[in-house]
Amino acid sequence: MSTTEVRSLSAPERRRKRGIITMASLGSIGLLLFGIFPKSGQPVTFSFVLGNEWVLAKELIINSKSGSLSFSIISLLAIAVATLQFRARKTIRTASAVFGATFLMSFLCWATAGKFVPFTGLLQGGLILSVPLIFGAMAGIISERSGVINIAIEGQLLAGAFLSGIVASLTQNNWAGLVVAPIAGALISLLLAIFAIKYGIDQVVLGFVLNVLVIGLTNFLYKKLLIPYQSTWNAGGTFPPIQIPLLSKIPVVGPIFFSQSIIVYLMYVVVAVIHIALFKSKWGLRTRSVGEHPTAAESVGIDVNKIRFRNVLIAGAVAGLGGAFFTLGALGSFSKEMTAGKGFIALAAVIFGRWSPLGAVAAALIFGFADNLQGLLTITGTPIPSEFMLMVPYVATIIAVSGFVGKVRAPAADGVAYKRGGGSH
Amino acid sequence: MKLKKLILPALSFAMALFVSGLLVAFSDSKVLALKSHPISMLSKGLSTCGAAYWALFRGSIFDPRLASGHFWEGFYPFSETLVAASPLILTGLSVALAFRAGLFNIGAQGQFIAGAIGASWVGFTFDLPIVIHSIAAIAAAMIFAGLYGGFVGFLKSRTGAHEVIVTIMLNYVAGYFLLWLLSTTAFLRPGRKDPLAPEVHNSARLLHLFGPDLRANLGFIVALVAAAAVWWLLTRSTWGFRFRAVGANAAASRTAGISVARVSTTVMFLAGALAGLGGAVQILGTEYAMTSGVGGSFGFDAITVALLGRATPIGTVFAALLFGALRAGGLTMQASTDTPLDLVLVIQALVVLFIAAPALIKSLFRLKNVDEGETISSKGWNG
Numbered sequence: 132m133s134t135t136e137v138r139s140l141s142a143p144e145r146r147r148k149r150g151i152i153t154m155a156s157l158g159s160i161g162l163l164l165f166g167i168f169p170k171s172g173q174p175v176t177f178s179f180v181l182g183n184e185w186v187l188a189k190e191l192i193i194n195s196k197s198g199s200l201s202f203s204i205i206s207l208l209a210i211a212v213a214t215l216q217f218r219a220r221k222t223i224r225t226a227s228a229v230f231g232a233t234f235l236m237s238f239l240c241w242a243t244a245g246k247f248v249p250f251t252g253l254l255q256g257g258l259i260l261s262v263p264l265i266f267g268a269m270a271g272i273i274s275e276r277s278g279v280i281n282i283a284i285e286g287q288l289l290a291g292a293f294l295s296g297i298v299a300s301l302t303q304n305n306w307a308g309l310v311v312a313p314i315a316g317a318l319i320s321l322l323l324a325i326f327a328i329k330y331g332i333d334q335v336v337l338g339f340v341l342n343v344l345v346i347g348l349t350n351f352l353y354k355k356l357l358i359p360y361q362s363t364w365n366a367g368g369t370f371p372p373i374q375i376p377l378l379s380k381i382p383v384v385g386p387i388f389f390s391q392s393i394i395v396y397l398m399y400v401v402v403a404v405i406h407i408a409l410f411k412s413k414w415g416l417r418t419r420s421v422g423e424h425p426t427a428a429e430s431v432g433i434d435v436n437k438i439r440f441r442n443v444l445i446a447g448a449v450a451g452l453g454g455a456f457f458t459l460g461a462l463g464s465f466s467k468e469m470t471a472g473k474g475f476i477a478l479a480a481v482i483f484g485r486w487s488p489l490g491a492v493a494a495a496l497i498f499g500f501a502d503n504l505q506g507l508l509t510i511t512g513t514p515i516p517s518e519f520m521l522m523v524p525y526v527a528t529i530i531a532v533s534g535f536v537g538k539v540r541a542p543a544a545d546g547v548a549y550k551r552g553g554g555s556h
Numbered sequence: 557m558k559l560k561k562l563i564l565p566a567l568s569f570a571m572a573l574f575v576s577g578l579l580v581a582f583s584d585s586k587v588l589a590l591k592s593h594p595i596s597m598l599s600k601g602l603s604t605c606g607a608a609y610w611a612l613f614r615g616s617i618f619d620p621r622l623a624s625g626h627f628w629e630g631f632y633p634f635s636e637t638l639v640a641a642s643p644l645i646l647t648g649l650s651v652a653l654a655f656r657a658g659l660f661n662i663g664a665q666g667q668f669i670a671g672a673i674g675a676s677w678v679g680f681t682f683d684l685p686i687v688i689h690s691i692a693a694i695a696a697a698m699i700f701a702g703l704y705g706g707f708v709g710f711l712k713s714r715t716g717a718h719e720v721i722v723t724i725m726l727n728y729v730a731g732y733f734l735l736w737l738l739s740t741t742a743f744l745r746p747g748r749k750d751p752l753a754p755e756v757h758n759s760a761r762l763l764h765l766f767g768p769d770l771r772a773n774l775g776f777i778v779a780l781v782a783a784a785a786v787w788w789l790l791t792r793s794t795w796g797f798r799f800r801a802v803g804a805n806a807a808a809s810r811t812a813g814i815s816v817a818r819v820s821t822t823v824m825f826l827a828g829a830l831a832g833l834g835g836a837v838q839i840l841g842t843e844y845a846m847t848s849g850v851g852g853s854f855g856f857d858a859i860t861v862a863l864l865g866r867a868t869p870i871g872t873v874f875a876a877l878l879f880g881a882l883r884a885g886g887l888t889m890q891a892s893t894d895t896p897l898d899l900v901l902v903i904q905a906l907v908v909l910f911i912a913a914p915a916l917i918k919s920l921f922r923l924k925n926v927d928e929g930e931t932i933s934s935k936g937w938n939g
Contacts, residue, residue, distance in 0.1 A: 149715075282720075330913045335660055335720070339859055340908045347901025348579070354896040355583045475724050482721055518736035525725040533717035 147223060151213055153530065154230050158206045161234055165199035165241035172196025173245035179383055181251045182390060187382035195244035202237035206230050231497075239504070246511045253507060254500070255387045261499025262398055262460065263288055263470070266453020267477025268484065268491035269405050270316070274323075274446035275486060276409065277439045278422040278544040282338025283323050285474025286345035287316040287447050291454020293349045296465035297357070299367030305459050308367055309394070309452075312459075316451020317444050319345060324443040328436050331548035346468060353467050361464075369463045370394065394452075394460040401449060406488040418442055422542035425549045435549045450474075479528045486542060498524045565864070565907075567917050569878070572906035576899055577605040608895040615888025616881035633884065635770035639842055641880025643668070645779035646834030647854050648861030648872040649786050650705075650827040654719075655867040656790060657823040658803035663708060663723025664831040665855025666730035667701040671832025673734060674700035675839045676846040677743070679756025689759040690840060694778075697836035698829040704730070705828015706821055713817030719824070727855060735848050745845070753846040762841040775841035780873065782833060787869040789826075799823055831858070853901075863908045879904060 172194040180189050206229075213226035239248065267284040274281035281287075294315035299308025319341055326332045357365040370392040378389040409415040417438050420428040425435045457469050476498055484490025501524045509517040581587055581601030590597035614621075616637045623630025647664040654661035674696035684692055708726065711717045737743045738751035745754045762774040790796040801809040802819045810816050834854065839846055861879055865871030879900075886900040910917055917923070 326909070326913055326916075330915050332912045336863055336912060337909075339662075340863070340905050340912070343856055343860060343901055344905035344909065347898050347903075347905055350898035351579065351896050351902060352583060354898065356585075359585070472728070479721055479725065482718065516736050516739070518732040518739075521732045522729050525728040528725050529711075529717070529722055532721050533711050533715040 144217075144220075147217055150227065151210065151217060151223070154213065154227065155207075155210050158203065158210055158230065158234060161237050162200075162203035162207060165237045166196065166203040167200070169196050169199070169241065169244070172198075175240055175243050175245070176247045177250045178247065179251050181249070181255065181386040184380045184385040184390075185382055193240065195240045198240035199237045202233045202240065206233040206237060209233060235500075242508055242513050242515075243511060248507070251383050251386055253503060254383075255390075256503040256506070257496065257500035258387055258395070259391070259461070259499070260502045261495045262395055262456050263453045263473050264477045264480055264495035264498055265398055265402065265492055266456065267450050267474050268480040268495050269401055269488065270446040270450035270453070271478055271481035272409075272486055272488055272491060273405065273418070273449065274320075274443050275481065275545050276422045276542055277418045277442035278425060278435075278542060278547065278549070279323070279327055279439050279443050280334040280338060280546040281323070281443070281446055282335055282478065283319055283341040283345075283447075283474075284338075284450050284477050285470055285472065286338075286342040287319045287450035288454040288457070288474050288477075289345050289349055289468070289470045290315040290319045291451030292457040292469055293345075293352075293454070293465055294451075295455040296367050296458035297364055299459055300365050300464070301363065303367075305368055305370055308459050309370075309455050312455035313448035313451040316447040316449070316454060318447070319451075320443045320447025323447070324440045327548065328440050328443070331550070334546050334548075342474070349465075350467055353465065357465060365464045367458060367463055367465075369461065370459055392460050394456045397452065401452070402488060402492055405449075409488060419542070422544055425544050425547075429549075429551065436551070439549070450477075476524065476528075479532075482541075483528060483531055497527070501527065563923070564914055564917060565911055567921060567923075568907050568910035571910050571917065571920070572903050573609070575906055576903045577609070579902060580608050580895055580899060581605045604893075608889050608893045608899070611889040611892045611895075612882070612885035614885070616885030632770060633888070635766060635772035636884035636887075637877065637881040638765075638772040638776045639880075640883040641876045642773075642775040642779045642841065643834040643838045643854055644857055644861050644876035644880050644883075645776075645873055646782055646837060647831045647858030648865060648876050649779075649782055649869060650830035650834070651858045651862035652865060652867040652869065652872050653786055653790070653799075653830065654823055654827040655862060656803050657799040657819060658806060659709070659712075659719050659820060659823060659827075661705070661708075661723060661824070661827050661831075662720055662855065662859065663705060663726050663828075664834075664858040665851050666723065666727040667705045667828040667831035668835040668838075668854045668858075669730040669734050669851045670704040670828070671697035671701035671835025672839050672846055672850045673737065673835075674698075674832065675760075675836035676753050676756060679760040679840060679844075680754040683757065684759060686759045689757065690762060693756065693760045693840055694833065694836045697832045697839075699832075701832020701835065702825045702829035705831065706825030708828075709821035709824030712824075713820050719820075731848075731851065734846075734850070738846070738848055743846075751848040755845045756840060760840055761844065762837070771842060773841040775837035778833065778837055779876075782830060783869040783873050786830070790869070795822070834858075857904070860904050860908050864911060878907075 173196075174192050175195050175198060176190055176192050178190040180186055209226045209230040213223040213230070216223050216226060267288055270284055270287060271281050291312040295308035295312035297308075298311045299305050302308075322341060323334075323337060326337050327334045372390050372392050373396070375389040379385040381389070409418065417428070417433055421433060421435050421438045428438075429435050454470070458465050462469065477495065480491045480494035480498060483494035484492070505517070505520040505523060508520050513520060581604055584601070584604050587597060587601045587604055590600055615633050617634055618630050619633050620630055622632050647668055650664045650667065651661050675693040678693040678696040679689070682689070682692070704726065708719050708722045711722055712719050735751060738753060743753050745752050762778070764770060765772045765774065765776065788796075790800065798809070798814050798819050799822075801812070801814055802816050806816050809819075831854075835850070838850065838854075843850065857879060861875045862872055864878070865873070865875035882900045882903060886897040889895050889899070890897045
């Protein structure tokens with residue numbers, strides 16, 4: 132901190148400043164592209180009713196041009212507020228969120244001009260697509276906060292999907308599938324834990340190899356067993372959505388959050404438990420200390436590698452449970468490489484959310500929503516090629532990692548094997 | 557080279573084949589049907605597994621059935637191994653080079669695609685004399701892919717964006733960009749609806765090494781030259797010294813006056829160019845026409861190749877030959893014994909896993925005094 136009039140910016144402040152500049156340029160482009168350039172507006176129909184929830188507004192028709200224009204202006208106002216808050220040295224999180232939401236709405240009005248948009252369905256689908264991402268991100272956080280990099284999320288998800296699908300099919304019982312899913316993920320984690328912690332192998336490399344191993348194994352068995360004997364090995368079912376009384380009746384919010392399958396409700400529980408446990412419990416404190424400064428943790432009598440071992444196993448179980456979503460929550464049967472890189476997107480969510488559970492959930496929700504939006508726009512047709520829409524989550528991640536998030540700081544000892552008494556640095 | 561150094565890789569490979577063999581034997585329905593007769597189950601399992609591995613060998617190295625005329629004709633399948641190994645060597649070198657400078661390049665896939673786009677575009681658009689056309693196409697591939705890779709290094713040095721995340725994301729971006737490109741009039745072959753580019757002109761294609769019947773082509777020589785160049789760069793040049801210094805200890809290098817930012821940008825540019833060269837070799841030497849699936853699993857394979865090769869150029873060449881043989885033989889195995897090609901992935905992963913854990917192999921075989929070689933390590937998120 133300098134005492135002179137010229138204020139030097141600290142690293143987080145510089146990052147925040149860069150974030151504001153990024154938002155300002157995005158917002159201005161949005162204003163021009165979506166609000167000013169289109170010659171004439173067309174009506175956009177937003178429909179809000181999905182099932183049998185209470186009806187607040189059935190649908191809303193707005194003009195695409197004036198809609199885009201007004202949302203763009205609000206987004207620019209949000210940036211102005213963010214700038215003021217930055218000057219006042221306050222957090223700009225809320226203003227950034229408002230910017231994000233209004234910028235997206237501005238884009239949505241422009242992209243769907245003249246079309247019908249099932250608004251509630253869009254958000255509901257977005258949440259569903261983010262479920263495996265959230266489970267995967269939680270797995271990443273539990274493991275990495277204790278100092279073990281988890282790149283094997285993809286493999287853990289895939290193993291969970293595979294085993295839960297098979298067991299649900301063989302026993303004709305979805306619950307059996309749900310129970311074994313965490314075990315499958317934990318088995319992959321067991322390999323990760325043994326090799327990374329016991330043998331001290333590089334964790335990024337190891338996670339990568341485990342992914343290849345699981346993809347190879349599941350592809351092999353899929354072709355060898357699941358295709359030829361489909362009726363016995365790959366004929367599970369899906370969990371039906373459960374309507375939570377009253378809550379599911381709330382307009383818009385109800386169908387999105389409270390009319391989902393059991394796996395989604397489990398996800399709420401998992402996120403809440405991890406968030407609270409990580410910051411409020413003894414386990415959380417130990418986990419974080421082992422991930423930040425293992426030598427110090429050891430000196431107060433914590434068994435570093437035991438904590439790490441346990442956390443990696445828990446992480447695998449969480450990801451495995453998320454894997455069950457692919458089979459028991461969505462498709463009903465296993466298909467080849469059905470996780471399709473979701474584990475890597477979950478990893479991006481971990482980093483995007485800066486290793487905090489709620490941050491990662493927010494990131495995962497954004498990715499899920501973008502994915503679903505892309506699906507909708509591909510069907511309705513857009514002014515831009517669908518391939519570019521498909522790129523959006525990935526490009527957004529790159530922008531976020533380099534602009535908003537800037538120099539991300541992982542747990543200090545993340546990825547560094549710990550040898551007792553030898554120190555880790 | 558000392559023979560001792562080979563003990564560990566050889567045992568790792570043997571262990572991987574053994575474990576995968578169990579998988580082949582005990583996932584076969586005919587073997588499982590003999591559950592009540594353990595002895596006949598065992599022999600059936602052994603024969604199933606043996607048949608699969610024999611097909612693997614036949615498809616990659618030597619097929620006695622082809623040797624009926626001339627003995628050397630039995631080695632025809634080896635040409636397929638060379639074909640499969642060439643792009644693996646190049647993408648493997650890309651990952652290995654970045655590794656040596658402390659960067660984990662997961663983006664070989666995207667860079668490979670960028671290179672394939674460049675080579676394909678120059679190959680089918682322009683009319684140039686024979687050798688010049690190939691060189692121009694290769695140059696375009698290397699520049700496209702080099703920029704695609706260099707961008708990652710630039711971003712890392714300017715903003716701290718971690719290369720693992722950025723390269724993962726860029727792989728997807730490249731895939732979708734290719735898909736879009738193949739739907740435009742510039743790249744879609746006239747009269748076609750499926751994503752398929754026109755064939756590159758004859759003048760741009762790489763010469764076949766052993767006559768028109770065998771697909772082995774100059775691409776393999778290009779790959780060997782690239783490996784030699786990377787070896788020279790890493791061990792004999794000032795830049796290579798800087799790369800390795802930064803890879804070993806970035807903070808110390810910075811203190812010593814090396815610009816870490818410039819090193820990461822340069823290394824990623826070169827790594828991208830190598831992977832792009834792989835894409836060029838694949839298009840100009842083997843496939844001629846680009847499809848949406850041109851990237852295959854080269855990004856994945858490249859990493860396993862570099863790991864098995866311990867991130868050294870020579871090791872990478874041999875690792876790529878081994879995995880190339882598995883690829884080539886895997887196709888024969890799939891066709892003739894009903895064993896899915898994906899077994900190759902399992903073998904690949906197991907080999908790397910065992911080789912990365914020398915302690916495991918040593919304790920399994922009760923070995924002492926085995927040369928473990930250098931262990932490869934990435935730098936985690938904070939490196």
